[in-house]
Amino acid sequence: MAGNDLTRLRAHEMAAALRAGDVSARELLEASLARIRATDRPLHAWASLDEDGARDAAKAADRRLAAARGAGQEALAALPGLLGIPVALKDLVVTRGLPSTAGSRILGGFVGPYDAHIAERLAEAGAIVPGKTNMDEFAMGSSTEHSAWGPTSNPWDLTRVPGGSSGGSAAAVASYHVPLGIGTDTGGSIRQPAALCGVVGLKPTYGRVSRYGIIAFASSLDQIGPFGRDTRDAATLLQAIAGRDERDSTSAPIPVPDWSTELAANDDEAAGWLRGARIGLPRQYFVKGMEPGVEARVREAVAALESAGAIIVEVDLPHTDYGLATYYIIAPAEASANLARYDGVRFGYSEHEGDVLGNYLATRGRGFGAEVKRRIMLGTYALSAGYYDAFYLKAQKVRTLIKADFDAAFASVDALVAPTSPTVAFPLGARLDDPVAMYLSDACTLPVNIAGLPGLSVPCGLSDRLPVGLQFIGRAWDEGTLFHLGRAYEAITADAGWRRLDPADLGALEDPATPTPAERMAAHA
Amino acid sequence: MATLSRDDVAHVAHLARLGLTEEELTRLEGQLNHILDQYAVLAELDTEHIAPTAQTIELENILRADVVTPSLSVDEALAGAPERAGDHIVVPGIIAEYE
Amino acid sequence: MGAAAAGAPVAARYEAVIGIEIHVQLKTASKMFCGCSTDIKDAAPNSRTCPVCLGLPGTLPVINRRAVELVLATGIAIGATTPEFTRWDRKNYFYPDLPKGYQISQYDLPLAANGHLTFDTSDGPVTVGIRRAHLEEDTARLIHATDAAGRRVSLVDFNRSGMPLMEIVTEPDLRTGEQARRYAEELRLLLLAIGASDAAMEEGQMRVEANVSLRPVGTDAFGTRTEVKNMNSFRSVERAIAFEIERQARALGAGEVLVQETRGWDDDRGITYTMRIKEDSDDYRYFPEPDLPPLRADRAWLDAIRAGLPELPAARRARYRDELGLSAYDAAVLVGDPGATAVFEAALAAEPGLAPKAVANWVTGEYLRLAKGAGEGSGAGASGVDGAQLGRLVRLVADGAISGTNAKQVFERHALSGEPVDEIVADLGLAQISDRGALIGIIDEVLAANPGAVADVRAGKGQASGFLVGQVMKATRGQAQASVVQALLRERLGLD
Structure with missing residues (x-):
């Protein structure tokens, strides 16, 4: 197969081709690297590449494949699903000997002496990591514009954002750089960029994936999850990284089902899963400021689910409107402590200005970007003497109410369906000077983090030629239902015309004259 | 809800050890107050008898056995240190003795 | 010296109110939240560290069960109560010895609360209330030095970072430096008995701080207090507090207004001095540690610990x-x-x-x-x-x-x-010869060789008996048991 054809394969197709001996892991990697080199300048999805390490891993994967082929069908079937498959890591996954910057100047030059839990798990599974992807600094943002290394563009329209904070991984998967990517989701940072880039993204139940080695934003909200070009691929990636890790005290000792095998069903079978499924439609998720095109696509998708036999039930999540304020107290408060370790003493960016206090002020004042400083300020204030009860404690109590809303809804439905983002991808720079408008991007996703639940975003069509995401929200530990619904929705819309459309600016990516996202932003400003 | 004065902003910046320019302080004063306005909705809710939720995961007593595992080498530990003297990390002198 | 103040008229008008805070390093094999060894005494600087205790990005704490159990055991030993649920909190402040920029500690739900300890003093037994004992992590060690360029620097050694630390806080029940010293000594004995700590003050395994204030005798309100640190022996605890009581009494007697401050003890000069006070000490922005689930200390666990106490x-x-x-x-x-x-x-x-x-x-x-x-x-x-x-x-x-x-x-x-x-x-060759058979032969030889003395003894002259015993002892090079020799002599001479 030719390079461009190889990069178009989904992960499960790559896995089949590797086992059949039609392609090698090395060929898949070289196709991926060639495409990244050829098209990433105008996209800027990647923060750093590790070509040598990836090649070594690909060679090892090919040896495992060869050995298994020699040992027969059973040995081939026992190979991990990700063996030889390229997977992008968000630039906040710490890996030994490689830079991990979390999109921040303050981590410029930081090279970790250890591997994150998920990096170990991916290596064991034989996945190939070509490099790390761009992101909003410390995952704080919804556009990937808040990266110290410059913004990332959306392959559907290079003048627009890919969403964020995991915009690099979403854009890389959408642009056929890699079939799979890792993101993190604290308030929507996987689901929202998945929606805006037209790919599948899942935020797992809090505690499903170990956070060990993931540079923290807000510890009680952060989760790590997959991007893929379909639900089955995303499930295969989650399966590889999920499960108890004794180094993360909040990772749960709950068994990880074999979703990958369950989802291998054909379209007819998958469509059948919708018959009798009880799905709640929360009234409050059709929020003010939602674009009519987005609402139309979501309601069409809900109608399609209903036609296929799902029972759609309108439900109330009455405290939804309090989610934004609750989130923007809890997340900055936790972040203000999590980011206190960036002090220029042991690693990373360091300014020397006189005494210890001078070093702190200069290092942190210049090392962090505007959005990070804003959130550290918010969080520090919310925890400070005299304000703790009014802000932090109050937000924790409202968190209880928001969680109770979901518990009540799940008493009568198996899952919820809602928009992922109230809008399609917005223009680069459009919301940079209005933090509150930016924060509203996550209005439909952040209540899910507040309650610790799983959420899946799948593409459900286009509005103004830009992708719209459909969000399924599930009970804690019930990613399985979300995956089944996502796969079923893919099955019933398999013939939809929009499914065959490539991101509109894919061609422009291949033109070396196309400006970089930073150049476009500078021109715009 | 509370309003932040410019002095408050400067105090919080000091608590957080963020060296901010005058321009940043000015911009943050406006932005933080705008964000605090959004928090005001929470006051509508009566939460007097609601228990706070710090974590959504219902785990308890996650403990490890008291077993020693290997440490990093000194060079690995100090590899990223901006300033090093022998096996120590160096910071400006901290006056902890007489005033 | 300070102790002399007890009798001074100005001091007699005031009553000292003293509370003690003691930090002890717990005796575990590994650190509080990571597997690094706690055997740091002779280790090279920064050789007992890992990504967790260095506070590197992405790391997470995991609680050492043994450390928790040592605090629970201490709580039981001082008759404290342990709430069914306790949790961890982050105490936020910036200092180069604190790698994460926060210390994982316990704020409003300590592992042990409301205990007490009784100890003897020269004035009889005293019981002090113990407000709380909680678990936290130690900070790195700072060494103050001057570099080659003459610049004052601090050298940071993270070996101590993350060592398990128990903080024990008394009620302000103590009144004298002696009581404070005796409390600290008794607490050390208790910790040694439990095996909770080696509690060697000179090794920094037990760090004593005192809050000292005075109030006019017969009144209840607290006066302005100072916190006294750097007391590196039990003796210095007593001396420092006695000095501080005298210093405050003189100041109050002279109409001065005391300031709330931290003071260090200079053991050589025998005085306390004003230390630089850590900034923002009143705004630690405590909040629940989201990286650690709460602890439930149920009855079965506590009973098992109680049963294991020595x-x-x-x-x-x-x-x-x-x-x-x-x-x-x-x-x-x-x-x-x-x-x-x-x-x-x-x-x-x-x-x-x-x-x-x-x-x-x-x-x-x-x-x-x-x-x-x-x-x-x-x-x-x-x-x-x-x-x-x-x-x-x-x-x-x-x-x-x-x-x-x-x-x-x-x-x-x-x-x-x-x-x-x-x-x-x-x-x-020090074994005494008390064996009759062994001695009779020697005695008979002595009697045969000293007929004059034998005659004297028979004539009732007491000194002669002593002479004969001495001769036997000489012959046995002191190993004969004197009382046995005496008895055998009388027997052989037919005097019984």
Whole structure:
């Protein structure tokens, strides 16, 4: 197969081709690297590449494949699903000997002496990591514009954002750089960029994936999850990284089902899963400021689910409107402590200005970007003497109410369906000077983090030629239902015309004259 | 809800050890107050008898056995240190003795 | 000096109110939240660190069960209550010795609360309320130095970072420096008994801080308090507090207004001095640690810990008095030194028939003389002492197999070398001859060789008897037991 054809394969197709001996892991990697080199300048999805390490891993994967082929069908079937498959890591996954910057100047030059839990798990599974992807600094943002290394563009329209904070991984998967990517989701940072880039993204139940080695934003909200070009691929990636890790005290000792095998069903079978499924439609998720095109696509998708036999039930999540304020107290408060370790003493960016206090002020004042400083300020204030009860404690109590809303809804439905983002991808720079408008991007996703639940975003069509995401929200530990619904929705819309459309600016990516996202932003400003 | 004065902003910046320019302080004063306005909705809710939720995961007593595992080498530990003297990390002198 | 102030008129108008905060390093193999070794005493700087205790990005804490259980055990030992649920909190402040920019500690739900401890003082027993005992992580060590360019620098060693630390806070129940010292000493004994800590103050394993304020005698309101630090021995605890009481009394007596501050103790100069106060000390922005689930200390867990507790110092003193018949003084001396306690117990265990008082005399006398002498560089030391061997020695003395004088000589050698006492006795030829058969032959020879003395004895001259005993002792090179020789002489002379 030719390079461009190889990069178009989904992960499960790559896995089949590797086992059949039609392609090698090395060929898949070289196709991926060639495409990244050829098209990433105008996209800027990647923060750093590790070509040598990836090649070594690909060679090892090919040896495992060869050995298994020699040992027969059973040995081939026992190979991990990700063996030889390229997977992008968000630039906040710490890996030994490689830079991990979390999109921040303050981590410029930081090279970790250890591997994150998920990096170990991916290596064991034989996945190939070509490099790390761009992101909003410390995952704080919804556009990937808040990266110290410059913004990332959306392959559907290079003048627009890919969403964020995991915009690099979403854009890389959408642009056929890699079939799979890792993101993190604290308030929507996987689901929202998945929606805006037209790919599948899942935020797992809090505690499903170990956070060990993931540079923290807000510890009680952060989760790590997959991007893929379909639900089955995303499930295969989650399966590889999920499960108890004794180094993360909040990772749960709950068994990880074999979703990958369950989802291998054909379209007819998958469509059948919708018959009798009880799905709640929360009234409050059709929020003010939602674009009519987005609402139309979501309601069409809900109608399609209903036609296929799902029972759609309108439900109330009455405290939804309090989610934004609750989130923007809890997340900055936790972040203000999590980011206190960036002090220029042991690693990373360091300014020397006189005494210890001078070093702190200069290092942190210049090392962090505007959005990070804003959130550290918010969080520090919310925890400070005299304000703790009014802000932090109050937000924790409202968190209880928001969680109770979901518990009540799940008493009568198996899952919820809602928009992922109230809008399609917005223009680069459009919301940079209005933090509150930016924060509203996550209005439909952040209540899910507040309650610790799983959420899946799948593409459900286009509005103004830009992708719209459909969000399924599930009970804690019930990613399985979300995956089944996502796969079923893919099955019933398999013939939809929009499914065959490539991101509109894919061609422009291949033109070396196309400006970089930073150049476009500078021109715009 | 509370309003932040410019002095408050400067105090919080000091608590957080963020060296901010005058321009940043000015911009943050406006932005933080705008964000605090959004928090005001929470006051509508009566939460007097609601228990706070710090974590959504219902785990308890996650403990490890008291077993020693290997440490990093000194060079690995100090590899990223901006300033090093022998096996120590160096910071400006901290006056902890007489005033 | 400070202690003199107790009698000064100005001090007599005030009552001191003292509360003590003690941090102790817990005796675990690994650190509080990571697997790095706590054996850092002779380790190279920064050789006992890992991504967790260096606070590197992406790392997470995992609680050391043993550290939790040592605090729970301490709580039980001081009669404290443990809430069913406790949790962890982040205490936020910036300092180069605090790698994460926050310390994982416990704020409003400590593992132990409302306990108490009773100890003896020169004025009788005193009970202090213990407000709380909680678990937290230690900070890195800072060494202050001047570099080659003459610049003042601080050198950071993260080996200590993340060591498990228990903070124990008393109520402001104490009134004198002596009480504070005695509280700290008694707490140390308790921690040693439990095995919670080695609690060596000079090693920094036990750090004592005192909050001291004065108020006019007969009033209840608290005065302005100072926090006194840098007291590196029990003696300096007493001296520093006595000095601070006197200093405050003089200041108040002179109409000065005291400031709330942290003061350091200068042991050489015998004074406290104003230390630089850590900034923002009143705004630590505590909030629940989201990286750690809460702890549930249920009854079964606490019962198991309670069942595993050894005999505690107070109970041991009572047993020595009530069951072994020792004096309160002997009991206090024996229990006050863990080495002495161990030697005493082992000696009695090896020789259960011995009179406890006899063993106690050896331990409080010879053993402690040698053990303490070693510390002051003037004695031989007692590092070789095996309690069971001391039991054997006391048995030999009690049986008359060796003289008391010779036994001390044997013990000194054993204390240094650890050799079994029987071997030392044999080596030195110190065994007493009390065997009738062995002595009769010698006595008959002496009688035959000294007919004049024999005649004198028969004539009733007492000194002549002493002469004959002396001749026998000479012939046996002192090994004959004098009382046996006396009796045999009278028998052979037909005087009985």
